[in-house]
Amino acid sequence: MSERIGRRQAIKTAAAVAGGLGLTLLKLETAYAEQGVNYAALMVHFTSSAQIREVLRQNITLARRTPVLPSFAANVVLGNEDNPGPMFSIIFDDCYKNQDEQAIPVLREWEVPSAWAAIGVDWLKNGADGTNRHMSVERIAELSEDPEKIEIISHTTTHRDLVALWGKEKLEELNSELEYSQRDLQNLTGQPITGICYPNGSSNPQIRQLAASRYAYGLSTIPGLVSPTEDIMNMRRIRVS
Numbered sequence: 757m758s759e760r761i762g763r764r765q766a767i768k769t770a771a772a773v774a775g776g777l778g779l780t781l782l783k784l785e786t787a788y789a790e791q792g793v794n795y796a797a798l799m800v801h802f803t804s805s806a807q808i809r810e811v812l813r814q815n816i817t818l819a820r821r822t823p824v825l826p827s828f829a830a831n832v833v834l835g836n837e838d839n840p841g842p843m844f845s846i847i848f849d850d851c852y853k854n855q856d857e858q859a860i861p862v863l864r865e866w867e868v869p870s871a872w873a874a875i876g877v878d879w880l881k882n883g884a885d886g887t888n889r890h891m892s893v894e895r896i897a898e899l900s901e902d903p904e905k906i907e908i909i910s911h912t913t914t915h916r917d918l919v920a921l922w923g924k925e926k927l928e929e930l931n932s933e934l935e936y937s938q939r940d941l942q943n944l945t946g947q948p949i950t951g952i953c954y955p956n957g958s959s960n961p962q963i964r965q966l967a968a969s970r971y972a973y974g975l976s977t978i979p980g981l982v983s984p985t986e987d988i989m990n991m992r993r994i995r996v997s
């Protein structure tokens with residue numbers, strides 16, 4: 757039995773159980789299934805040009821996925837953009853120099869767009885984590901000058917665990933992690949920052965609700981393809997590295 761048939765069967769069963777409401781649910785779910793959103797949001801940390809070439813070969817040449825920016829894919833999931841069929845995005849977490857050096861030349865050669873999850877501007881200016889591994893704010897600004905090919909995403913102001921802040925009831929700090937990263941990256945790039953990438957994928961429903969007041973979509977580290985029935989503020993990703 758194919759996955760799709762299995763899914764339809766499960767929906768029908770759910771509809772039967774739900775009785776009268778089930779018919780509406782069935783219609784909605786069938787509409788989503790026919791809409792057929794198929795989106796792989798790929799997560800990359802340290803990488804090599806060979807790895808990026810292989811990712812492009814597998815997704816474009818073999819799987820025939822269209823490379824898109826995650827803001828576009830989020831709009832497809834929300835029904836605001838026409839569905840181009842199977843899609844994928846490459847999302848570089850943390851903005852390391854290694855990613856810039858290894859991936860950008862390959863992406864330019866293949867003319868493929870990519871997204872970059874940047875930690876706060878002040879955090880980067882103040883020396884980041886002290887390891888000298890991160891890209892400079894000047895470099896991030898330079899890359900962002902080509903918004904058709906490069907999307908900058910917020911990776912919070914200081915890369916703190918948002919669920920931990922929530923647990924300690926540090927709501928002001930939690931808010932500043934969501935707010936200042938977006939504001940400063942918008943000022944740096946002159947582009948709207950509509951995506952939030954939670955550090956370590958850590959969020960909860962309340963955090964996602966807070967994030968939704970500023971951002972159009974959120975990225976988790978829950979593995980898998982993005983399904984149209986999931987929370988747009990908690991999209992799944994597939995880890996490359």
Ligand SMILES: [Zn+2]
Nearest residue numbers: 849850955956
């Ligand atoms: Zn990170």
